[in-house]
Amino acid sequence: MIYKKRYGQPFDTESVVGSFLPMMETIPYLTKEPDGFSYAMEPQDVLYGLGENVRGINKRGWVYESKCSDDGNHTEGKSSLYGAYNFMIVSGKDTFGVFIDYPGKVTFDCGYTDMDTLRITVAEENYDFYIIEGESLTDIVHQFRQLVGRSYIPPKWAFGNAQSRWSYMNEDEVREVVANYRANNMPLDAVVLDIDYMEHYKDFTVDAQRFPRFADFAAEMKAQGIHLVPIIDAGVKIEEGYDVYEEGVKNGYFCTNQDGTPFVAGVWPGRVHFPDMLNPEARAWFGSQYKVLLDQGIEGFWNDMNEPALFYSPERLKAFFENAAALSRKDNLDQNDFFGLVRSVMGLMNAPEDYRSFYHDTAAGRVRHDRVHNLYGGCMTRAAGEAFQTLRPGQRTLLYCRSSIIGAHRWGGIWLGDNHSSWSQLLANIQMMPAVQMCGFLYSGADLCGFSEDTTPDLALRWLEFGLFTPLMRNHAGAESREQEFYRFTDVLPAIRNMLNLRYALLPYLYSEFMKAALEDAPYFRPLAFDYPADPDAREVDDQLLLGEGLMVAPVHTQNAHGRTVYLPEAMKMLRLRSVSDYDEEVLPAGRHYLPCELGEVLLFIRPGHTVPVAQPATNTAQLDDTALTFWRFAPDGRPAPYRMYPDDGVTTDYNKPEHWRIVGQ
Numbered sequence: 054m055i056y057k058k059r060y061g062q063p064f065d066t067e068s069v070v071g072s073f074l075p076m077m078e079t080i081p082y083l084t085k086e087p088d089g090f091s092y093a094m095e096p097q098d099v100l101y102g103l104g105e106n107v108r109g110i111n112k113r114g115w116v117y118e119s120k121c122s123d124d125g126n127h128t129e130g131k132s133s134l135y136g137a138y139n140f141m142i143v144s145g146k147d148t149f150g151v152f153i154d155y156p157g158k159v160t161f162d163c164g165y166t167d168m169d170t171l172r173i174t175v176a177e178e179n180y181d182f183y184i185i186e187g188e189s190l191t192d193i194v195h196q197f198r199q200l201v202g203r204s205y206i207p208p209k210w211a212f213g214n215a216q217s218r219w220s221y222m223n224e225d226e227v228r229e230v231v232a233n234y235r236a237n238n239m240p241l242d243a244v245v246l247d248i249d250y251m252e253h254y255k256d257f258t259v260d261a262q263r264f265p266r267f268a269d270f271a272a273e274m275k276a277q278g279i280h281l282v283p284i285i286d287a288g289v290k291i292e293e294g295y296d297v298y299e300e301g302v303k304n305g306y307f308c309t310n311q312d313g314t315p316f317v318a319g320v321w322p323g324r325v326h327f328p329d330m331l332n333p334e335a336r337a338w339f340g341s342q343y344k345v346l347l348d349q350g351i352e353g354f355w356n357d358m359n360e361p362a363l364f365y366s367p368e369r370l371k372a373f374f375e376n377a378a379a380l381s382r383k384d385n386l387d388q389n390d391f392f393g394l395v396r397s398v399m400g401l402m403n404a405p406e407d408y409r410s411f412y413h414d415t416a417a418g419r420v421r422h423d424r425v426h427n428l429y430g431g432c433m434t435r436a437a438g439e440a441f442q443t444l445r446p447g448q449r450t451l452l453y454c455r456s457s458i459i460g461a462h463r464w465g466g467i468w469l470g471d472n473h474s475s476w477s478q479l480l481a482n483i484q485m486m487p488a489v490q491m492c493g494f495l496y497s498g499a500d501l502c503g504f505s506e507d508t509t510p511d512l513a514l515r516w517l518e519f520g521l522f523t524p525l526m527r528n529h530a531g532a533e534s535r536e537q538e539f540y541r542f543t544d545v546l547p548a549i550r551n552m553l554n555l556r557y558a559l560l561p562y563l564y565s566e567f568m569k570a571a572l573e574d575a576p577y578f579r580p581l582a583f584d585y586p587a588d589p590d591a592r593e594v595d596d597q598l599l600l601g602e603g604l605m606v607a608p609v610h611t612q613n614a615h616g617r618t619v620y621l622p623e624a625m626k627m628l629r630l631r632s633v634s635d636y637d638e639e640v641l642p643a644g645r646h647y648l649p650c651e652l653g654e655v656l657l658f659i660r661p662g663h664t665v666p667v668a669q670p671a672t673n674t675a676q677l678d679d680t681a682l683t684f685w686r687f688a689p690d691g692r693p694a695p696y697r698m699y700p701d702d703g704v705t706t707d708y709n710k711p712e713h714w715r716i717v718g719q
């Protein structure tokens with residue numbers, strides 16, 4: 054059951070699609086405070102949700118802010134990352150979900166100020182508040198997802214292996230990546246193009262020197278089973294003669310200063326204007342620009358820098374230079390001068406003052422950006438998603454984005470932004486997956502091997518051993534990181550190949566579970582406590598996940614480990630997989646087990662009564678034969694359960710045909 058209460062006059066975020074809901078007279082469970090709500094927690098209460106955020110699966114013990122932030126340093130001290138996910142579940146003495154539909158800043162103090170108090174603070178009293186009651190944690194998430202609408206579904210090829218780097222600089226570098234994958238017998242479905250494919254970082258352009266015949270090149274790649282996935286950034290370069298800039302200015306489609314002139318910020322191309330994604334007309338116009346690339350054979354995109362990220366505003370940059378010039382005339386800079394200077398240069402980026410200085414023309418009138426900040430990225434996702442419906446009717450288009458808000462999950466997926474090549478970030482990836490998926494972002498994944506700094510062969514392999522289960526499986530590296538395409542790790546090459554092949558072999562299961570999750574608002578990844586609520590030990594498990602109806606994963610995420618301890622809430626069949634055809638299996642009783650798991654091995658657990666369809670590996674998703682299946686099962690009562698598989702065409706949006714379902718493994 055979902056209850057709603059309206060405070061003040063909320064801005065319509067369109068996050069919710071559910072129709073009429075009973076209005077609450079009074080709020081159950083929580084105490085209303087002048088600026089939000091509070092809840093007295095019992096020691097055993099657990100807090101789930103809040104999407105992409107640091108720390109463990111249980112959010113208790115830290116303070117989080119919904120404030121979309123361009124921050125590539127995902128340390129434990131951070132309170133916000135790129136998205137805003139105002140959905141959480143309190144589980145314990147009382148069990149209920151909470152959703153705050155508000156596009157500005159919301160703070161979730163989960164026992165940070167006062168260990169036993171959850172305090173939710175909303176920046177202004179104009180929002181819709183929801184309480185969700187259900188029979189179980191899964192039921193609460195199910196109802197919540199019905200409230201906010203069906204999750205985005207990408208084409209099937211988007212479940213294949215995608216290779217990325219900032220940036221492959223020209224056609225030949227892309228060809229080389231593909232050739233190396235093929236030469237090493239490693240599957241690949243996509244190569245991702247970062248900002249350097251554009252001409253001077255101008256959206257919807259292609260650099261004529263680097264990619265002289267882009268449409269031909271896209272066709273050449275497609276003939277080899279490879280999709281190109283170009284990036285689109287939020288800011289539009291200010292440059293006379295650039296049609297997107299000129300059209301935007303002429304029609305008033307950019308965000309404005311208080312005096313109505315277009316707001317200027319510095320991002321990759323230097324000075325840009327931000328398209329007013331909250332203005333429906335401007336949004337439709339921005340979305341229509343994707344046609345330029347669609348017409349050249351592109352079928353997938355990633356949207357970036359859409360918090361929106363802002364390196365500087367010209368005014369504040371000028372003030373900084375003046376201050377620096379004054380300091381340069383001093384004979385001696387003491388620590389206050391020096392660190393003040395350092396702080397002022399760093400403070401230019403994503404400055405709150407700048408977010409308070411520009412405006413949107415929305416259906417509800419003119420709104421200052423900071424009041425609706427968290428909607429910007431989601432509206433960029435929507436710009437693209439809505440446009441694809443018109444430009445490619447009936448077809449699926451790949452789209453994943455950095456900044457997001459609940460509601461945007463209907464138009465695209467997300468990747469988890471600029472992580473680091475570190476073991477703690479691999480663990481963070483494991484822990485964030487169920488939290489973002491609870492909020493509807495099913496198509497999601499992190500930069501495998503890590504984005505910033507340098508990965509190592511063992512980290513790359515261990516990360517792949519988890520990443521092979523995530524819907525978006527993309528290896529992406531920063532411009533200064535060592536080369537980390539999977540074929541570079543010669544020491545562990547056979548193991549990497551086996552793991553990539555395992556992903557493809559498991560696709561009949563992974564894709565079917567994804568489709569069930571999307572079409573039935575069912576879970577893909579979830580914490581153990583969701584299915585074993587009465588088990589206090591299951592509640593404590595922070596690094597194992599249930600995956601679809603029949604599997605549990607327990608990735609190794611520490612350096613130099615030769616195994617790990619795994620908690621089984623009930624007896625399960627363990628597979629220790631070196632490849633799809635080379636594995637040990639053993640039925641293990643409920644309880645805690647130390648299980649050897651060498652580099653190049655994956656621990657996978659089949660739950661009682663479940664069957665997993667397994668295909669032969671293939672070079673890409675198009676080659677995958679889902680009619681020649683073998684089955685992994687755990688049938689303790691001797692009766693193997695059939696598996697409900699979803700073998701559709703993977704490209705059209707005609708999801709609901711009954712013939713898409715096939716019962717296999719009887």
Ligand code: GLC
Nearest residue numbers: 219247248357455470471531
């Ligand atoms: C941002 C993105 C990153 C990308 C880079 C250059 O940092 O998060 O993925 O590689 O911009 O476009």
